[in-house]
Amino acid sequence: LKNCIIQNNFNYINYGEATDGRAGGVYSFGGTMINCYIQQNKLGVRQNDTRVGACYGGGVYATYTTMYNCVISDNRLLCKYADGGGIKIESGDCYNLTVINNVSEGDARMAGGIHVWVGKSMRDAGFNGVTKLYNTISMGNTGYLNVGGGNKDVAYTDCHVEVVGG
Numbered sequence: 001l002k003n004c005i006i007q008n009n010f011n012y013i014n015y016g017e018a019t020d021g022r023a024g025g026v027y028s029f030g031g032t033m034i035n036c037y038i039q040q041n042k043l044g045v046r047q048n049d050t051r052v053g054a055c056y057g058g059g060v061y062a063t064y065t066t067m068y069n070c071v072i073s074d075n076r077l078l079c080k081y082a083d084g085g086g087i088k089i090e091s092g093d094c095y096n097l098t099v100i101n102n103v104s105e106g107d108a109r110m111a112g113g114i115h116v117w118v119g120k121s122m123r124d125a126g127f128n129g130v131t132k133l134y135n136t137i138s139m140g141n142t143g144y145l146n147v148g149g150g151n152k153d154v155a156y157t158d159c160h161v162e163v164v165g166g
Helices: 120-124
Strands: 005-007 010-013 020-022 026-029 032-034 037-039 042-045 054-056 060-068 071-073 076-078 081-083 087-095 098-100 103-105 108-111 114-117 131-134 137-139 154-157
Touching: 010 020, 020 042, 042 054, 076 081, 081 103, 103 108, 114 131
Parallel strands: 005 037, 010 042, 020 054, 026 060, 032 060, 037 071, 042 076, 054 081, 060 087, 071 098, 076 103, 081 108, 087 114, 087 131, 098 137, 114 154
Antiparallel strands: none
């Protein structure tokens, strides 16, 4: 995707089903996103019932994806497990992103801005699962955090975090 605006999309999980949902706005596997705005998208259950399902990426769900100069804002997740109100990324590189004012609502595991995950199943399958964030701003996001570590703006599960250049 290049120079796109992705907004006002609704990806709903059927009420009462124990199922997963990925991407309120953009689902990317191995793609590249340049100069895009992903805003005001929703992913989750319709009835505001956070007892069911798992949601990943209110704005973007990305695996093996590279993103440049994108703004991810005002997206919303509503599920029992709501990971990454702005972005759920499993592997990839992010350059110059602004991730602001995203919301994750649910009962557990909520990361409002960016949620980075590298699971054992990915490593066992031979994937390196490396995610790098360069010059990326994540702030003003809302979500309860009880994932592996981080805060409501950037959270990570099953990852090694290295901060370079302070």
